[in-house]
Ligand SMILES: Cc1cc2nc3c(=O)[nH]c(=O)nc-3n(C[C@H](O)[C@H](O)[C@H](O)COP(=O)(O)OP(=O)(O)OC[C@H]3O[C@@H](n4cnc5c(N)ncnc54)[C@H](O)[C@@H]3O)c2cc1C
C-alpha cells in the first residue's frame with residue numbers, strides 16, 4: 001500500500017467533468033489513510049487551465065501530458081502514455097473513470113503493466129492491508145467483492161455518481177508537472193465525432209433522470225418527458241422497448257444492455273420494472289414511479305409510487321414544478 | 329476475411345440468481361446456461377462479414393465442458409469451426425489470464441478480424457476484448473455499433489458520451505460489439521442438425537504451451553473475496569391519487585422535501 005493514488009481525469013476542452021471530482025474525492029480518502037499523495041493525471045492538449053481546479057479539489061500533484069497525439073482519444077496513444085507514466089512512477093492505485101474512453105483503454109493498460117483491474121466499481125476500501133472493490137454482477141442480482149492481490153499498481157474503473165464530488169477548497173493548490181509524453185502515432189485514426197445535440201446534462205452524470213418506457217406509446221410523447229426534464233434540469237432516458245421501436249436512440253437506454261445510472265432521483269414513467277431495467281437504475285438514491293398498473297414490479301423498488309395515467313400526471317407535474325420554482 | 333469470434337457461456341439472468349449462504353459464489357443448481365447475449369451479435373456480425381467477403385468463421389470458447397453447448401449454438405447459427413479451451417486450471421483465472429489464454433488460441437487460427445461481445449452478462453467486466461487485443465499486439469475498439477470492411481482496414485462506429493465516434497482501424501483488429509450492430513438470426517433446424525455432427529476441437533492449457541502459473545488462479549491479480557445479495561430496496565409509499573393535480577403535488581413534495589432536488 002505504499003505509493004501514490006492516481007486519478008486519471010475526464011475533461012472536455014480542459015474543463016473538468018463531474019466524474020473527475022468524484023474520483024478525486026474518493027482518491028483523497030484512499031490517499032489520506034496511508035499518508036500518500038493524490039496525483040491527478042490529465043492527457044490532452046492545452047491542459048494548463050485544469051491545474052488550478054484540480055488543486056482546489058484535492059490533488060497534491062498534477063501531471064499534464066500534452067501532445068498532438070493526445071488531442072483526441074485513441075486507445076494506442078492513451079495506453080502508451082498511461083502505461084509509461086505508471087511504470088516510471090509506480091503508484092499504488094489508479095482510478096479511471098468509467099467513460100467510453102476509460103473502459104476502452106483500461107484493460108490494455110492493465111495488460112501492459114501486469115496490473116489487476118476491476119470495472120464497474122461502486123466502492124473501494126482497504127481491509128487487512130488489501131485493496132477491495134465492490135461491483136455488481138449478474139444483472140445486479142449479486143454484489144461481488146473483489147480483492148486485489150499484491151502490492152500494485154491496481155487499476156479500478158469507477159462508475160459515475162457513486163462517490164460524492166470532492167469539495168472545492170479555495171486557495172488550495174497542487175504542484176504542477178508537465179510530463180514529457182511522446183506517444184507513437186496511433187494505428188487507429190478518428191475520422192469523425194458526430195455529436196448528438198440532445199444533451200442538456202449527460203445521462204450518467206445527471207442529478208435527476210426522467211425515464212420513459214413502453215407506456216409512452218410513441219416517440220412524440222417523449223416530448224412530455226423532455227418538458228418535465230427541462231424544468232427539473234434532468235436528463236431523459238428510457239427502457240429498452242422505446243429503443244427497439246426506434247422512438248429514441250440507443251444512447252437513451254438504461255439497463256443490462258444500456259447504461260448504468262445512479263442519480264439522486266430516478267423518475268420511471270410507464271416502465272414496468274423488469275430485472276434487466278432494474279440492473280441499470282436500482283443504484284439510484286430515490287426512485288419515483290408513475291404507472292397505471294398497481295401491480296407493476298417497479299413499485300416494489302420505488303421510494304414513491306403513483307398509480308395513475310402518465311398522460312394526465314406528467315403535464316401537471318411539469319406545471320407544478322414550474323410553479324414551485326417561480327415561488328422559490 | 330477470416331473471422332474469429334470469442335464467445336462465453338453464461339447463466340441466463342432472466343432466472344433468479346442466488347448467492348450461496350457462505351458467500352463463496354452463486355448457486356449453480358438449476359441455472360439455465362446460454363450463449364452470452366452480446367456474443368450472439370458478435371457471431372451474427374461474423375456471419376455477415378463472411379457472406380459479404382468470404383472466408384471462415386471460427387468460434388472460440390474458454391470454459392468447463394458444459395460450455396461446448398454455447399459453441400454448438402454458434403455452429404447452428406452458421407459458424408464453421410469451433411475451438412473449446414477447457415482446463416480445470418482456468419478456474420479462478422482473472423480476466424487478464426483468460427485473455428492471455430484466448431490470445432494464444434486466436435494466434436494459432438487465421439484471423440483478419442476478431443470479434444467479442446461488449447460485455448459478458450455474468451460478470452459485466454468489459455475487459456476481455458481489449459485485453460485480448462493487447463496480448464495479440466493488434467488495435468481494437470470497444471462497443472462497436474457499425475462495422476464496414478475493406479481488405480486492409482475497418483471503419484467502425486462507437487457510441488461515446490454525447491455522440492458517435494467513427495474510426496479507421498487497420499486489420500487485423502479486435503472489436504467488441506454493441507447490441508445495436510445487428511439483429512442476430514435464429515439457428516435453423518438444418519443448422520442445428522449440422523452443428524450436432526460438427527467436431528469441436530478441444531484444447532488444454534498445455535496444448536497452448538501455458539501453465540496454471542501463467543494464466544490460472546495463481547497468476548490472478550484480482551480474486552473474488554465474496555458475493556452478497558444486493559441490498560434490498562425498501563418499497564416506499566404507493567398511492568392512488570384522486571386527481572392528476574394531487575399526484576403532481578405528491579411528487580413535487582417528494583422532490584422538494586425528501587430528495588431535496590427542487
Ligand atoms: C438479454 C436482455 C436484455 C435486456 N436489457 C434491457 C435493458 O437494458 N433495459 C431495459 O429496460 N430492458 C431490457 N430488457 C427488456 C426487459 O426484459 C423488459 O422487456 C423491458 O424493460 C420492459 O420495458 P417497459 O417497462 O418500458 O415495458 P413494459 O414491460 O411493457 O411496461 C410498460 C409499463 O407501462 C405502464 N403503462 C402503460 N400505459 C400507461 C399509462 N398511460 N400511464 C401509466 N403507465 C402506463 C404499464 O402498466 C406497464 O407497467 C432486456 C431483455 C433481455 C432478454
Ligand SMILES: Nc1ncnc2c1ncn2[C@@H]1O[C@H](COP(=O)(O)O)[C@@H](O)[C@H]1O
Pocket residue numbers: 334335336337364366367370388389390391423426430443444445446447448449451452453454455456457
Ligand atoms: N471464457 C470466455 N471464452 C471466450 N470468450 C470470452 C470468455 N469470456 C469473455 N469472452 C469474450 O469477451 C467478451 C467480454 O467479456 P467480459 O470482459 O468478461 O465482460 C465476451 O462477450 C466474449 O466475447
